Amino acid sequence: MDAAKAAPPPVLILLGPPGAGKGTQARMLEDRFGYVQLSTGDLLRAAVAAGTEAGKAADDVMKSGGLVSDEIVIDILRDRINAPDCASGVILDGFPRTAVQAESLDALLVESGQRIDIAVSLEVDDEAMVDRIAGRYSCAGCGEGYHDTFKKPARPDQCDQCGGTQMKRRADDTAEAVGTRLKAYHAQTAPLITHYEEAEVLHRVRAMGPIDEVATALGTVVRQATATA
């Protein structure tokens, strides 16, 4: 009998400040590679909407632009990453964001026999982020993301993906909260770039160009990293 073991599902991390394009690119990677996007921001917003204990604790922190406690975020991520649909591989969008979260992720992956295949830092200039975030909105039905200037739906106010006509904007996309989110990124998340560089899984992708151009560069990096994993 062939004793060769199947390779564990790939784990990709997308790092980058608010507005860098993590969510946009994660969705494109899902379509292209069949991995599942796990956005801790989306999971937390769902918890807030559902009125769970975690959601109640996270609500005000998120509106202010601060980071939700490691304990809450790790619990939410742990529940989700073990779901059956994640067996094809995952793209972690917005996690880890602190050294404690990075350590917890390593421990979680050891338990499941997985490891981080690639961590990509989306490199952008802070000044451009405010424009990106101020113009952002999404479909209330399916969550597809759009932008007033950079990514408009084919028909005004109608989602290209599901045809929905209800669009929404995020409560934490105010100038004040964006400033706080950027500060939190530089103080607590940016140091993880060095962490993953030392682990020899880090790739940097310049993310100031148009969405499709960034997607092409990112796709090439992911394909190469997962082919050699």
Ligand code: AP5
């Ligand atoms: P989260 O939802 O993760 O927000 P974020 O990290 O601030 O990132 P964004 O979603 O704002 O930006 P993005 O990089 O995904 O950009 P996008 O693709 O949308 O977190 C929200 C909050 O939840 C946090 O502040 C915190 O409170 C809490 N939280 C979440 N995870 C946590 C954790 N692990 N620990 C603790 N707390 C946590 O793009 C933005 C816009 O730009 C879009 O309109 C898009 O169309 C456009 N765009 C994208 N790419 C380009 C491009 N190349 N050119 C032009 N426009 C572009």
